[in-house]
Amino acid sequence: MWNVSVWLDDIENTPPLRQSLLASATRKRTPDQSAQLSATSPTKRQRLADIDGNARQMTERTPSPVKERDTRRIADVGVFDEDDGRTPRQTRTRSQKAAEYLTNKNPASVVLDARFKHFLPPDRADSSSFPTRSSPSQASGSTSRSKSPVKDAVDLQVADIPIYQRTREEVGIPKLAETLCKKLEDIADGDGLVPKLIAERMKQHGDTKLRPRHLAASELPFSEYDLDDFKQLVEIWEDARQLEKDNVHEAAWNSEVHSSVFRLALRPHKKRIWYFNITQARPVPAFLPTQASRISESRLVDYSVNIMPTLNEQRAIERLISKEDEKQSTITQTRTTAVRTRPCVISIETKTDSGHVKAKNQLAVWGAAHFARMSSLFGPSREEEGANLSIHQVIHVQLHDWKLYLMVERQAGMFIDEIDLDLCIGGTKSLLELWKLRASVRCLAQWAEEEYWPVLWRKLKALEEN
Template sequence: MTSKRPRDLDDGRPVDDARQARQSTELSLLHTELTPRPRRSPTAALDHGVSLPSSPSQSRTSPSLASSKASKISRNLSPTKQLRKAELEETAEELKMINGGFGILPKELQDELMKDDDSFEFWNFGDRLGLGTTCFPDLSTVRQIYDLARRCFKNNHPESSWNNDVHSRVLNWVLRDGPCKDDIVDYRCCLTAQIAPEYQPINSRSKMVDYCFCIEPKTNSPQYRTIESLCKKRPGKSINHTDWADLTKYPIAISIETKGPSIGYETALLQVATWHSAQWRSLCWAKQDMNLLTFSCQIEFLPGIIVMQHHWWFVATALNEGGKAQTFERLLLGETESLLGIYKLSMALQKLVEWARDQYWPAFQSDVLGL
């Protein structure tokens, strides 16, 4: 099999072989050096290699997985074999349903939205079967996000402008300002959060992300008290894989990496994959003396979001049967270059907040807090 990858079928960008070679090498190093520190015996330590795709190669509506092994890229796995985690598959299906757009918006908004913007079709409006309770931003909020995103794109604004003017506004509405804001899930802009040395891959440079969704238990809750107690014994005195600010006490559920106009998707994917790998090591830190291949982990996957200017992509990292982390990519959550895309994005993010609260948090309490 040739090691030269085909054109990216999603965005049509030309192949940069030199960049691919550099990143394949870095992914290979990541694959072989992901056991927690300090090192244990080979049978006790988690074989926490990472198997990563170098680029997306399938349609926007189906997650794809490719494995990085040594310097070769393999793409011979079928989509049905890729999503072996039931919870990940269920989440992916819900996100695909939202992105498909059929009947996702309430009919009472149809006249107003179709009059205002030609990105809507009549079949976008209906009963939203299977999507549960969803809140919708008002048209003025959506229009403001759209106008700011259009300005950033038209004037080639850097990543910092996109973060301040567009991405933070989206997150603020979903997590803080909107009517469906959650009492326990919030986000942090954590541009300088470093991976703690104990969780960092030996032969791979440390990576950072831009935002994190985190769980904030009440300070008088048993969960909060347990976290305080555990942090006294954990690396960096943190419940997470970073000692950044109050992420030491609030568990990270979802991580977001954003990129401006000059940085490619593969670079962002490598950052999220490295960050997730460190997070898995943190989650398994207390289990180093166990055979982790027989340990039943309630946390099935770690979600990530890669934002490339307008477009927000869902990726996820899960442990396979061999105890290695594999990153699945990618699904389009929504985009900010149309009003419809912003509505889809707000719905998809609400679905992920719901997952963090109802799925991840109980699993984290079981796996990490022992509750």
């Protein structure tokens, strides 16, 4: 009978044959040992012939020293890079790799992975230390935008020319804009605004917003264009409802709805006042409000309504801006070709989401750039002179609603107010609101043609003569 305990002791103290042979693999083996090892090892591919046996002559070079590589992964030391053994790399810990990002040893366009954060020392683990994706100019060492841009209402208040967002109750309406605002308020109320024939058509299309007070007392307000305009408004209304249902992007609203509204509303003023899609237009940097060495963010807007000069007027404007520095040779806030010689009277920003605050800031920056352009040409405008150049209308379109704000340059350009008039000039939610919007845009166009442009043109001629 086997003595199990004796057998186990014997097995434990006897090294396995393969282990014994492997342990002595680095020593010179006898022929018998080699044969025994081959019999217990898996079949291997035969080694290639020595270089000396090759037919071609190889260039002799000094072999690099063999460096032993530990294939174990040790958390405290780091992780070896996989390089297939051809060129040993220096071992770096993950903390060292993260530190290299923070010391800009890697390209600035690479964003540090957030998983490195817990490997950093406590004094450097703040997320504000993480590099951000930069523009090509920043990566090349440009310092013109080295600090954060002016982005929000607080930044605008501490700009070189402060911009304050006000309510109507805080500052009231400037005297030179009182008449215009009163007309727009009457349109928003809608009393006596809709001709009877148009009102009947609205009822046929199921507009539930129409009330008896909205009907015109007589057919006098009815014009030859009204019926044709109404047919187009029905199409715009249907398109707007479908776009809202489909939850489409802002660009679709601009092309399908907003542009159609401007085209229809400005048709009677086309020779003098027209709209332009300036989604890609950037304001001239010199006209932007700044804060010390920081330049405010070049925020974009979607539309502008502009004066359409006659041929003689446009030539005078071209002669005037040709004397300006090339970077600011424009009559507006931007050097975009379509509006470069056509003075801006209204700026519009459209949103389909809840970007109300952002839209107000965008319009504030764009309006401030408008005042800066006018000031660089004529000097600061004085509100008390009633010159109309000290006000600039801006419109925020939020899905269906169109809201009017008034920007006012105060105390000869010392600061700017952006006044929330709490005035919805119309919208695309119903046919009645579209009818109001058509009338409001035409009211603004009439003011631009009859009151704003004559003052601006006199100043332009006087500047050219001098």
